[in-house]
Amino acid sequence: MKLHYLGIALFAIGLGPVTAATAPHTHWSYTSPTGPDEWGDLHKDHALCNSGTQQSPINIKANTPGVLPALDIHYPAGPVVVKHHGHSLEVTTENKGYVALTSGNYNFVQLHFHAPAEEQIEGRQYPFSAHLVHRDASGNLAVITLLFDVGAKNKALAPLFASMPRHEGDSVILSKLDLASLFPAKRDYYAYMGSLTTPPCTEGVRWQVLKVSGTVSAKQLKAFKQLFPMNARPIQPTNGRMVKFGG
Numbered sequence: 001m002k003l004h005y006l007g008i009a010l011f012a013i014g015l016g017p018v019t020a021a022t023a024p025h026t027h028w029s030y031t032s033p034t035g036p037d038e039w040g041d042l043h044k045d046h047a048l049c050n051s052g053t054q055q056s057p058i059n060i061k062a063n064t065p066g067v068l069p070a071l072d073i074h075y076p077a078g079p080v081v082v083k084h085h086g087h088s089l090e091v092t093t094e095n096k097g098y099v100a101l102t103s104g105n106y107n108f109v110q111l112h113f114h115a116p117a118e119e120q121i122e123g124r125q126y127p128f129s130a131h132l133v134h135r136d137a138s139g140n141l142a143v144i145t146l147l148f149d150v151g152a153k154n155k156a157l158a159p160l161f162a163s164m165p166r167h168e169g170d171s172v173i174l175s176k177l178d179l180a181s182l183f184p185a186k187r188d189y190y191a192y193m194g195s196l197t198t199p200p201c202t203e204g205v206r207w208q209v210l211k212v213s214g215t216v217s218a219k220q221l222k223a224f225k226q227l228f229p230m231n232a233r234p235i236q237p238t239n240g241r242m243v244k245f246g247g
């Protein structure tokens, strides 16, 4: 693993990957014969990718109005590690960030990106998204999706786009990344129960998809897609799930 020190801050990587349950050496991808249609057959631990009934992503059609308070996020800005893990770039940090949901507090584990975005809103697919993965003290997962259109340059992500690790296994340390500044001012969201969108497709994941989208520039998106041309799982059946919305 090559490390490029871009900042003065150096720290130990203490967070375990959220996908620790994945069979470690099972190769999967976004194209056949190891693509999304085959994930469930690649390893017995991935069976839910085929047989699950609460899978993600979904085409979001809000069907259950409710009272969802604006997302209560707490992410201190600071140094982060950006790792190329083969399927996306993954951002981790030692800072103790968390999101407070009505079901409790979930600690930030990692952030990664998809191009195009995986979830759709009323059939619309955005060109880029970020998934912020969290875990509570009991191991329950909660993911926040930020959607991005092509438009103005994303200033918060500029340091990341400017120095992306280009090969699988490579990491870059950025001296500062402000996760909170990735969020829109109005933090209303859709909420539903789903799964991880990569093997092992674990269910019971609490999803929060922000309604207001941000932007990345065409140049930023192109730079990401040079590394990851397509890393989105196709839309999964909703199977009558509730999609709550408020705000």
Ligand SMILES: [Zn+2]
Residues within 6 Å of the ligand: 112, 113, 114, 131, 197
């Ligand atoms: Zn994701």
